[in-house]
Amino acid sequence: MKQHPEEQNIRQNFEPGKISKDGFLGGDTRHIHDIIREDQRTLSRLGLSREMVAQRLQWMIEEGKKGLEGVVDKGDFTIQVRWARGMVSCPFGESGLHHKLMVTVFLKKLTKEMKYTQLSVHMIAEHGFFGGKQSTYRLDPEKLGLLVELGKE
Amino acid sequence: MVLKIVFTVIVLAGINGVLASLLVIAERFFSNYGECKITINGNKRFTVTGGSTLLSTLNVRKIFLPSACGGKGTCGYCKCKVTDGAGPLLPTEEPLLTKEEIENRFRLACQLKVKQDIAIHIPDELFNIKEYKAEVTLIKDLTYDIKLIRLRLPDTDEIHFTAGQYIQLQTEPYEKVKEIAPRAYSIASPSSEKKHIDLMIRLIPEGICTTWVHCYLKEGVRVGFTGPMGDFRLHEGTGEIIMVAGGSGMAPMVSILDVIVREKIERKVTYFFGAVTKKDLFFMEEMAMFEREIPNFTFVPALSQPEPDDDWKGEVGLITIPLGRYLKSIDASVAQAYMCGSPGMIKACANILNANGISNDRIYYDPFA
Numbered sequence: 001m002k003q004h005p006e007e008q009n010i011r012q013n014f015e016p017g018k019i020s021k022d023g024f025l026g027g028d029t030r031h032i033h034d035i036i037r038e039d040q041r042t043l044s045r046l047g048l049s050r051e052m053v054a055q056r057l058q059w060m061i062e063e064g065k066k067g068l069e070g071v072v073d074k075g076d077f078t079i080q081v082r083w084a085r086g087m088v089s090c091p092f093g094e095s096g097l098h099h100k101l102m103v104t105v106f107l108k109k110l111t112k113e114m115k116y117t118q119l120s121v122h123m124i125a126e127h128g129f130f131g132g133k134q135s136t137y138r139l140d141p142e143k144l145g146l147l148v149e150l151g152k153e
Numbered sequence: 154m155v156l157k158i159v160f161t162v163i164v165l166a167g168i169n170g171v172l173a174s175l176l177v178i179a180e181r182f183f184s185n186y187g188e189c190k191i192t193i194n195g196n197k198r199f200t201v202t203g204g205s206t207l208l209s210t211l212n213v214r215k216i217f218l219p220s221a222c223g224g225k226g227t228c229g230y231c232k233c234k235v236t237d238g239a240g241p242l243l244p245t246e247e248p249l250l251t252k253e254e255i256e257n258r259f260r261l262a263c264q265l266k267v268k269q270d271i272a273i274h275i276p277d278e279l280f281n282i283k284e285y286k287a288e289v290t291l292i293k294d295l296t297y298d299i300k301l302i303r304l305r306l307p308d309t310d311e312i313h314f315t316a317g318q319y320i321q322l323q324t325e326p327y328e329k330v331k332e333i334a335p336r337a338y339s340i341a342s343p344s345s346e347k348k349h350i351d352l353m354i355r356l357i358p359e360g361i362c363t364t365w366v367h368c369y370l371k372e373g374v375r376v377g378f379t380g381p382m383g384d385f386r387l388h389e390g391t392g393e394i395i396m397v398a399g400g401s402g403m404a405p406m407v408s409i410l411d412v413i414v415r416e417k418i419e420r421k422v423t424y425f426f427g428a429v430t431k432k433d434l435f436f437m438e439e440m441a442m443f444e445r446e447i448p449n450f451t452f453v454p455a456l457s458q459p460e461p462d463d464d465w466k467g468e469v470g471l472i473t474i475p476l477g478r479y480l481k482s483i484d485a486s487v488a489q490a491y492m493c494g495s496p497g498m499i500k501a502c503a504n505i506l507n508a509n510g511i512s513n514d515r516i517y518y519d520p521f522a
Contacts, residue, residue, distance in 0.1 A: 017330035020359045065497040068471050069399075070429045070457040083495035084357040085401075086336060089227040095248045097228050099496065102358060136359055 013091035014132070024091055024123075028132030036128045042141040048148060053141075054125035056148045057116060061103055077150050078106045088119055092127050105147070114139065114147060192237075192272040201267060207233075208262035217282040217379050218275065223335070224263035231262040238271035284379050285310060289372050290349070295435040298356045299401055300367060301341070303349055304376060311347040312380070314340055316387060316408035317519065320350065320380030324365045333377075336362035339493065339519065340381065341404035343411040353401040385493070385519035387412055392487030394420050395480075395511070397472060397502050399427035402493035403436060405519060409491065414446045421449040423479065427472030427498070428456055431463035453479070472498070473505050480509035492518040 011032065016023035028035060043050060064072050064081030071080045080103070087097035101118035116137050123129040124139070131138030139147075186203030191210065201210050208224050208231050211217070219230040229249035239260050242250075246261045291303035306312060321335040342351035356367045370376070387394075387409050394413075396406050406424060413422060428434055433456075440452040455468035455475050468475040490506050492499050499518050506516055 016328070017326075017332065017361065021328075021330060021361050021364050022359055023329075068427060068457065068473075068498050068501065069495075070471070081497075082357075083497055084355070084360065084363075085338075087228065089225065095227050095245070100357065 010091065010093050013093065019088055019091055022136050024135050025132030026135030026138065028135065030132070032129070035132055039130045039141050040128055046141065046145050048141070048144060050124050050128045052148060053144055054121050056150070057121045057124070060105060061101060061118060061121065064103055074150070076108055078108070080104045090119065090122060092123070092129075098122055107146070114143075186268045189267050190270040191267065194274055194277070203267045203269070205267060206263050207265045207267055207271070207273070210267050211262065215284065216279065217284070218262050218279065219382060220263065226261060226264050229261065232259045233262050234258055234274040235260045235265065236272045236274060238269050239265060240268065278384070281313065282379055282382060284377065285312065286375050286377050287349070288375050289370060292370060292372055295353060296433055299435065300354050301351055302354060302366060302370065303351050304378065305349040312350060313347065314344055314381035316344040316412045317385040317405045318381035318383045319405070319519070320352070320378045320382065322352065322362060323377040324362045325376070327365055327369045330361055330365070334361045335379070337382070339404035341407045343415070344408060345411070345415060353404040355401045383519065385517060387491070388489060388517060390487065390489050391420065392489055393483060393485070394422040395488055395490040395506070396422065396424035396492070397427070397476060397490065397498070398493040399472065399498070400433065400494070405493050406491070407436070407439065410443050410447070410450070414443070419448070422447060423451045423453060425472050425476050426452065426454045428454060429458050430456055430460050431465055473501050476502060477505045477509065480505065480511070485510040488515065490516045492516070496520045
């Protein structure tokens with residue numbers, strides 16, 4: 001289906017070199033709406049919502065910030081938040097900027113790392129966008145069930 | 154049947170062509186605003202052909218308003234006061250202007266088109282911002298993820314800046330990055346040095362500019378930058394100077410320390426440098442030199458998570474800990490604090506400073522935002 005020029009402009013924002021070096025699609029050729037729709041189906045199947053996921057991810061950012069770039073140990077997992085200078089706009093094109101925060105969550109029992117950014121949280125919360133396949137900061141909804149449970153008392 | 158389809162397609166294509174032509178003609182006719190006079194601060198005047206945004210119109214005249222988004226209307230940095238000729242507020246401007254700014258006639262220069270005579274007011278220091286082309290004469294590793302680069306200006310050019318200010322470095326295209334991307338970096342070199350500037354640049358994963366600097370930039374190439382910008386600087390006073398900055402946040406502090414040396418400022422200075430492990434430390438010799446040259450200067454590095462191999466004997470913990478402990482030992486009633494780093498670090502340290510008698514009017518910072 002032919003894309004509206006505005007949609008084409010937005011698609012370009014997701015490509016490498018526009019907002020980040022490697023972009024947000026990782027070579028995924030699907031329409032952005034299809035990426036969102038399929039991830040939403042996965043979330044629904046797992047009984048999760050994008051709001052729930054975004055809230056948890058943001059909580060981790062706030063906990064990680066307390067370490068002032070050091071590693072914060074939360075028992076079953078650690079969080080490290082690194083903060084770079086400058087702000088970044090959302091590829092979906094709305095006004096407003098987001099801090100350049102890079103988050104690394106290390107799950108000790110699984111010896112697995114999950115990485116995301118402040119912008120990731122915004123895109124999940126506002127647009128349901130988790131990143132294209134193989135994109136650097138994609139959070140696979142299939143693997144988020146455990147993340148959402150982390151740190152809950 | 155086939156002929157009918159072909160005929161319909163031809164007719165539709167023809168209509169599209171006519172409509173497109175009409176649009177081009179209409180755009181040329183209606184967006185030709187003729188000559189427009191721009192008056193800046195009541196005394197600088199020039200005439201331009203209208204139709205472009207105020208931001209790009211000023212850029213052509215080598216007047217650079219700050220912009221982090223390249224004129225896309227997402228950062229709000231290019232706001233300026235328009236006292237006449239602005240027209241109605243645009244929907245694209247509203248989200249980035251406060252109620253007070255709107256009442257005071259601030260507008261976003263990247264959204265506002267020059268369609269008639271217009272009068273604006275901008276801070277005088279913006280006239281000092283210029284475009285430069287410089288040669289990269291030094292690229293040096295400071296740590297595993299921070300490089301120092303030196304940019305030397307041609308013989309015919311000089312830069313005049315205040316210690317503490319920053320410039321916007323422009324990347325060149327590489328790999329899949331096709332556009333120039335401007336990024337802000339504080340100047341680390343002495344302000345008395347007019348022929349070159351030093352920058353401290355930390356590699357950020359996925360960073361467009363930092364990847365270019367760390368992986369592609371070579372000595373001998375020419376790069377572009379605009380500046381100087383910013384109002385972070387040393388303020389007059391008699392009280393102690395407390396500095397807090399880690400990593401590449403050290404850049405403006407080094408420039409300010411040089412001013413303290415050159416101007417023989419006799420105030421006590423204590424610089425708290427927060428890092429995670431020993432491999433994050435750098436410029437230790439330079440700080441030792443400042444300790445020799447400034448009678449009352451102490452450099453206090455603190456590692457929040459030293460590794461066993463670091464064999465670290467200095468301060469341990471988040472930088473807020475030695476900072477808080479020190480503040481309790483001094484009379485902070487006239488002390489000033491200078492900070493450069495992430496908003497998170499600045500907020501955490503500001504709380505400690507406030508709790509120990511340094512009010513916000515004596516706290517100056519350059520947030521990494």
